[in-house]
Amino acid sequence: MKRFWSWAAIAFGAIYFLLPLIGTIEFSLRMRRGEYSLDAYASVLADPNFRATFGYSVVMALLTILLGVLIVVPTAYWVRLRLPRLRPVIEFITLLPLVIPAIVVVFGYIRLYNTSSVLPLTGTATGTNILLLCGYAMLALPYMYRAVDTGLSTLDVRALTEAAQSLGAGWVGIIGRLILPNVLGAVMSGAFLSFAIVIGEFTMAALLNRPAFGPYMQLLGANRAYEPAALAVIAFGVTWGCMGLLQLISRLLGVRKTAT
């Protein structure tokens, strides 16, 4: 009896989660009348705006990861080594992006960095790009910080640092050539999550008027019938790819950890 209800719960969930996926795939193939075809995908892939916005978002995602690593790894390392009393404060700050809705933060950006302010970032395209990049790094902060901090907790940071120092390494060398390689798995898992978040992000990019993938998808959705479904399939594939790689890496590292 218990097993029956368990299967019922799982079956119910499976139907709810699979139907939209099947529905989307089926819909994306319906563009040509009377038969299934890949026309919607061809139409999307041939659209120069698709390539431009997707490329823009990929570059932004990679830069976000780079910026996130540059901010998070030295901070998490330094706090563990020298300022353990600050850890709760830092942790609290890294959780704030989950509390304050992104739309409120970007509203603040527009007000704080407008053309008549001290730091008129929204005045130029480059400035707005930098602002959006920082916004994305802020969105990814909770995930990046938690991943890296968990990674660091498996290391004896103090002993590693002292060993490196006694061999004559400087701070940049310690962080870049010792700490970073040791938490690379954690950094990668943070990176894939950041990538999945940034690639389809809509609110910030739309309100800052940047030609990113999220606003492009929204625009296409408002004007076309079948292409949006094709885009959804592609986006789901990207998310799935990121999460798959994340799991793969954590599993590989798990194996290595037990092996050594």
Add this chain to the structure above:
Amino acid sequence: MKQIGWNWLGVVPFFAFALLFLVLPTMNIVIGAFQNPQGEFTLRNLAGLSSPRIVDSFAISIKVSLATAILGCLIGFAMAAAVVMGGLPGWVKAPLMTFSGVASNFAGVPLAFAFIATLGRIGLVTMLLRQWFGINIYAMGFNLLSFWGLTLTYLFFQIPLMILIITPALEGLKREWREAAEVLGASTGQYWRMVALPILFPSLLGTFALLFANSFGAVATAYALTGSSLSIVPIMLFAQIRGDVLQDPHLGYAMAFGMIVVTGLANLAYVIMRSRAERWMR
């Protein structure tokens, strides 16, 4: 003393970043909510939130968030419980957890597209119901661009989030507790009512608060799904930022401030409940 004096330099970049791109922008909005256009202190903006349009938008936002949080918790709990203690074969769990990880991150514009393709006017399920069973859900009053449509869509990332958070809590229920209860003559119902649920209660309530905040701040899915036809708070704020539809910038700041208050309270509840739940999870 000298050492402590220089150590803080190492965290300056982090604090500068957090200040510039998180704290100051938010403070700016909060302060703006308490200022009139001349920059003087006022409570008029907050009072302005009581206009029927804004009250309605908060009401419908809170209703959607409550509905998705309650249903997400119930369904997610049922699925997690089925996998952890329902006597299912072991291979079910890994795919479910992997899928939950993916689906909880599959929000935003594409999710709206997926549901339009499935339950929209010519979506797959809509068409199949009509062809196979002669049921026209749109003639029966269903509309994807409505309260229930939005709720149904949000559940796609709410249920997986619940599964991801509650599964470890369910696995933390010790076998000894159940055995002790059974030795003392408790039925399954009594075990759940008097042992398991009280222990899980903080986790459940905490996750509920998290799901609530998660749905309350979501913009992209709702915007791509309904355009501006369903005036929930984030959608109204979005329109306000783009084109000052309230015709009063400072009322916009007050609205954003209202959003922070709601999500802040929900997250505070989550933090408090989680620290209580951890007492049992050692």
